[in-house]
Amino acid sequence: MLFLLNDTVLDLGLPADTFSRVGGGSPAKARMDHAIRTGQEALFSAGSFANAHPDVAFAIAAEIALSSEANAALFVTPLRVHKPAEVAVRLASAPLTTLARLLAYQMRFGLDPAFVNQQVWNLAGAAA
Numbered sequence: 001m002l003f004l005l006n007d008t009v010l011d012l013g014l015p016a017d018t019f020s021r022v023g024g025g026s027p028a029k030a031r032m033d034h035a036i037r038t039g040q041e042a043l044f045s046a047g048s049f050a051n052a053h054p055d056v057a058f059a060i061a062a063e064i065a066l067s068s069e070a071n072a073a074l075f076v077t078p079l080r081v082h083k084p085a086e087v088a089v090r091l092a093s094a095p096l097t098t099l100a101r102l103l104a105y106q107m108r109f110g111l112d113p114a115f116v117n118q119q120v121w122n123l124a125g126a127a128a
Contacts (some may be wrong), residue, residue: 002099003061004072006049007116009103010061030066033121036089038063046082069093072120075095092124105119 001011012018016027023029039060046052049060064073070091077087098119102111 001065002066002096002103003058004094004099004102004116004120005061007111008049008057009092009099009106010058012034012058012065015062015065018058019066022059022062024059024063030063032064032067034047035060035063035067039073039075039089040084040087043077044081044086053097064091068102071099074121090121094120100128
């Protein structure tokens with residue numbers, strides 16, 4: 001399964017296997033509120049998912065995938081954030097073709113936030 005976390009497409013394989021592999025435990029324990037809180041804390045403390053331990057991004061993505069229909073998550077730290085709970089979160093279900101196209105682009109050129117916004121988040125906002 002492909003999952004977009006901020007500006008990176010992750011290949012989770014089977015989310016349940018990934019969740020267990022990265023220390024999440026039993027997939028039956030996956031909870032959306034835990035995934036959101038973990039993502040907020042990781043982004044707040046590390047500044048970006050790229051600066052956090054690699055398993056953190058996979059754990060968050062797998063837990064969101066297991067506990068919802070979402071295959072994309074955007075965590076944004078507004079200016080003057082004082083605590084992790086203030087990190088904004090947005091979820092979406094993007095078409096697989098879009099995620100596959102983004103993964104191919106990421107592998108060739110790398111992704112930037114503006115391109116991801118154009119391909120996923122602006123469209124998700126229009127559909128809402």
